[in-house]
Every structure is written in C-alpha cells, then in structure tokens.
Amino acid sequence: MAHHAPRQPSDRSALPDRRMAAPRSRWSRCTTALVALIGATVALTGGATAAHADPSVAEIERRIDEDWNKLEPVIEQHNATRQDLAAKRRQATALARRIAPLQRQVDQAMDQVTGLAVEAYKGEHISAVNALLGSRSPSDLVGQLELLDRFAQRQQRDVRAVVDLRDELAARKAPLDEMVGRLTRTEAQLAAKKQQIDAEIDRLQKLRLKVYGSGGGGALRPAPCPAGYPGGPAGTAVKFACAQIGKPYVWGAEGPGAYDCSGLMLAAWAKAGESLPHNARQQRQVTARVSRAELRPGDLVFYYPDLHHVGMYVGDGWVVHASRAGMPVRMKRVDDGPVNSYGRV
Template sequence: MLSFVSVVTALALVPMVPGPPGDQLDGKLYAAAERLERVIEDYNEVRDDLRATRREQADLAVRMRPLEQALAARQARIGMMAATEYRNSGAGPVLAVITAESASALADRLLILDLLAAQQREAITALTAARARFDATRRTLDALAAQQTAQEQHLTGQRRQIEKDISDLERLREQTGYRPARGVRGFVPSFSAGRAGAAVRFAYAQLGKRYRFGAEGPDAYDCSGLTSAAWGRAGVALPHNARRQWHSVTRVSRSELRPGDLIFYYSSIHHVAMYVGGGKMIHAPQHGEPVRIDNVNYQPVHGYGRPS
C-alpha cells in the first residue's frame, strides 16, 4: 500500500521523460482504484454469502423450535405416565400383582404400559436423533458465518487502506491542478421497449451519481450495484457481484450485443457495465468517479451476457 510520503517520494524519483507528473499521478490513481474495485467485488461476494448463511441460521432456528417442543412434550408424557402408574399401583408393581383381579388382567395392563412406554421411547429416540442432526448443521453454519465474518472484516480493512492511498493521490493531483477528461459526453442511448429498455432507461437516469463501496442506490452505486439495480427495476433479479452476474446471464458475442446487455471486464471479472448501443456503455467506474458513459473498450473485456 502507498502512503502519502512514499507517493511523494516515488513521484520525485520518477524521470520526467515518460510523461508529465499529472499522467503519472493518474496512472497511480487508476492502479489503486482497480485494486479497490477487486476488493469491493470480493467483499460483495463474501457479504452475499454471509447474508445467505444468516438466513439459513434463522430458518434452522425456526425449524428447530417445534422439534424442541415435541421432544419436551414426549419427555413430559413419559414422566406423567410413570407418576400415574405409581399412584394407581400404590407401592408399585408388587402391589399391582397382589391387587390385580386376575393374572390375565395384570398381563394385559403391563403389556399396554410397556407398549405405550416403548412408543414414547421410540419417539424420543427419533426426536433426539433429529435434534442431533439439527445441532450439527447449526454448528457448521456457525463456523461458516464466523469464517465469512472474518473475511468481511479483512476485506474492509484492505478497502480502508486503499481508500486512504487514493485520497493521498487525489490530494497530490489537486495540487498539480491536473484533472483529465473522463467519459463520453452528449451520447443519448435509444430506449427500446421491454425489460432491456427499462434497464437502460434506469441506468441512464443514474448518470452523475457518485460511486460508493457496496452501494446499490438510490444515491450512489458500485459497478455491480448499478447493473443489479437497473435490471431489478426491469423485473430481473441479479446478484450484487460482477462474477456472480457473469454466471447468471446468457453468453452473447460482441456482434450480438443489444442495449441492456452486460459487459464484463478483466479475467478476474471484477468490473461490469451495461451496453447502451453505439459502442458505448454506462457504468459506475471506480472510487471518486461518478456514473458515466464510456466506450465499450474502456478496459480489457472478458465477455458479454444477456440477463433474462
């Protein structure tokens, strides 16, 4: 990670031949922002996994509640049977033999009690086994949630450090007065009918809104947050993660691109944008830069996909 002092020192040592200091700063900013976006997409993935795990934990707790109640009821029933038998037979089985009307009546009575007790024991055994399975699942989910929480915290720490590096670089860029032009200005996509048109219309309405880590609207977005919100408005659910969006869409070729299709960047798939026609796309670029229109070849393209 770059500190403010190390950035200043590094820039002082860079020869001036390759380009002006502003270009050097811009390159460093871009590299830091790309690292940040990788971390953000990893964070989004872990966050979604953790949410799913917590939903499973909640569902398991709901399903365990009637099981615990049934087990307690069965155990109470056996206790009541034992108490009733003791009261009815006085001093217990010996007195029951003495007071029985006949040997066959006693045998019938004991047989019924044995059958009832056996049924209760079988039920308790089955319920106890089910509870053991639930407990094992709960322990697995608890361990998974702890692991995912630790990953989330680790990625949050990485994000904060990279954001600090970017802030240091942006301060240097402000001091140089260098502000490169970004994006394509004046392009208005054609809005078709149907869900794809609704998604493009929504994305276009977000132009100028700021980029924010993990955001999915309405005032700020990250890259996958923008595409999931746009297609969500059109009635198609997409995960808030570029890699998972890639695995949930139908692959199309460059020549088959239609407005509303998604464009995925880098081999690690840590950036996603929406194609809007004319070789252009809308995306939430990176930290410090608003939602804007850029050319499709903004960065190395991994592939194209169509939500459905």
C-alpha cells in the first residue's frame, strides 16, 4: 500500500487568525511551499517506499503454463531435428567411406598418366615413338596408331568408370551435406530458443517458490503443485491433477466438476491420452510397479492393504488426491497414510 505524506493544513482553515497573526517571513513561506510540493509529488508517485505485492500463485502458474506450452513444441522439434540430423550425418559418412577409395583409385591413375608423360618427356620411350613415326608403310602407321588408340581408350574407360562412380556418389552426398548444414543451423537456433524459455521458466519457478514460502498457496495447496514442470504425457497428467485442487469429492465422479480418488487419476491421465479403469485396485494392476526412490511426477501412489485409495505424486514428497466426502481435492505428504505401492502409467 502506498504511503502518503501528511496533508498540510489548508490556508482556508487559518483565515480567522490571519488578521491577528504576525506576517510570516519570506523563508517561512518558501519552506511551506516546498513541503507542499514534496507532499504532492509523493502523493502522485505513490511514495518512495510503495510496496509491490507479489503476483498470486495462480497468476505465476498461469504464466509458467503459457511458457511451458511454448517450450514443449520447441523441445519436440529439437528432438526431431536432432534425430534427423544424426540420420543424415550417418548417411553422409557412409557415402564418404565409399567415395574415399574411389578417389584413391583416380589419384593413382592420374599418377600413372603423369609418370608416363614424364618418362616420355625424358626420352625413355622416344625410340618406340620414332620407330612408329618412321614407318614407311602408311597402313603400318595406321595400324600402329589404332593399336595405341585402343590401348589409351581401354585405360581411359577404366579410369572413367571409377570417376563416374565417384561423381555419382559425390552427387548423392552433396544434398546430404547441404541438409546437414541446414539441420545444424536449425538445431543451434532451437537450442538458443529453448535456453531462453528455460531461463524464463526458471525465473518464474523461483518466484513461485517464494510465493508458496510466504503461505500464498493456501491450505489445500501448501506446496508447489507440481513441484517442477515435467514434459511429456506425465507432465500433462500432473498439471491437470493439480488444476483440480479445490473441487469437491463426489463418489463415482470423474470430472469435470468433482472427483473421487480413482476418478481423478483416470481424468488426469485421459488428458494425457492414456486410459485407466475407474478403480484404484485395477489401476494398480495396469501400472508398472516402481520403488519409492524411482518416484517421479505423474506416478500413482496406492494406499492401504486393500488398495482402496490412490493419489498422484507431484514431486518433493507430495501427492494430490481426492480423499473423502466433505473434503475437496487437495495435497498431502506422500507418507500421510499407509502406502501400499507405487505405479507408473
């Protein structure tokens, strides 16, 4: 609440005494005007020490939900991009392994051609060339040239086959390399975006814990629900269950306005796309058994030897549950009651 400076007495209230009062000094009049001006400024600005109330738990969690809904698509796109990038990199690497020996063959062939040219230049085969060129019979000369041409063509075909295969593989690898480059850039952009949203969620989470620490959650929600924001189907289920806090218990109800214990679990996991029976014992039968140490938000906690009650673990040792008639959906400590077992959908 803003603190306002005390109001100065108005001149009107002093009118009856003005004729009897001694004239005030100029300094006195100036200080009075200054005090009035400061008072007006404080009143306009709400005071230098105005208290700013923290947002409510509901407001913070609404903002976290908004940010999380922005983050989850980024996470999913990031995961898909990483998988696609890994696959394309494997394909490009496999082609590179096939290209490498072909390139070596081409290099060796070129080395041989270069070696022959050098030898010819040095004169090692000059006598054969002279003999060929010095042939007296035109038909002999043509035959010799054709023989050399066939030999050269055969060598050229051998090298060309290798070059063609190398170029074919390189042509297949080029778009992969381009795609790897694009996916790498996309991955970096998604990582940066995810980091920014993560930082904002962390900031809101700290503010959320601060408000809960000051008792802002109320008796039904004495701790953050959920303790953190898990992703995937479990995150959807646990956030739905927490959002039902305060709704009444009605036997046989599975929402949206009221719930019994197994009905709340059924509705929460239905929101995440999973089907559960409307019975605590049967829910125990269709969920995978986990240990206390393995508990994570979204897991089910079953109570009593006959398994007649179930709640949802929401993190930090808390569950949310619909307990009994006359008591709304609320949170409690996981050990507040005889735990039978734990199950994971």
